[in-house]
Amino acid sequence: MNKTKITFLFLAFVLPVGIFVFLKLFGRNEFDVPPLYVHDAPPKLSGCVAASHPYHVPDSIRASYTSANDSLTIIYFQPLTSEGLNQLDRVREQTAHDPVRLTAGELSTASAVVDSASVRRCAFFLDGAVNVVMIDKRGLIRGQYTADDREEIDRLLTEVTILLKKY
Secondary structure, three states: OHHHHHHHHHHHHHHHHHHHHHHHHHOOOOOOOOOOOOOOOOOOOOOOOOOOOOOOOOHHHHHHHOOOOOOEEEEEOOOOOHHHHHHHHHHHHHOOOOOEEEEEOOOOOOOHHHHHHHHHHHOOOOOOOOOEEEEEOOOOEEEEEOOOOHHHHHHHHHHHHHHHHHO
């Protein structure tokens, strides 16, 4: 009976401490948000020129949306529903003090309506309901999201947090 108690105490106390020490020394608690289209080619959408991989958003397009002071740029494209606007307001509030830029996808020129649609599809590979993209300073696409979907925006906010801690 005495051996049973010793065995039980060993399992109850020493084993968890050993596992904790092992994980502390050799484990890694790290999340990663890998860039899209680095290992695989971007999708070939109709009306767009095929892009190669690793894919970077062209500098001419990136310069229209990004700022040198921001680590991440979140670009959204119209039309947005009221739920989409609410979710983007939430993103704006939660990233207000971070080096994150939230900007509309419409370009500032008069003929930009057609250009914005082609940029959305051919540079950021957004199709269908997916209307938000996140890019980093290097022009890598870090995520594509649907503004109307709260879970997608929660994922965007989580990925922003992970990327800002990592980079």
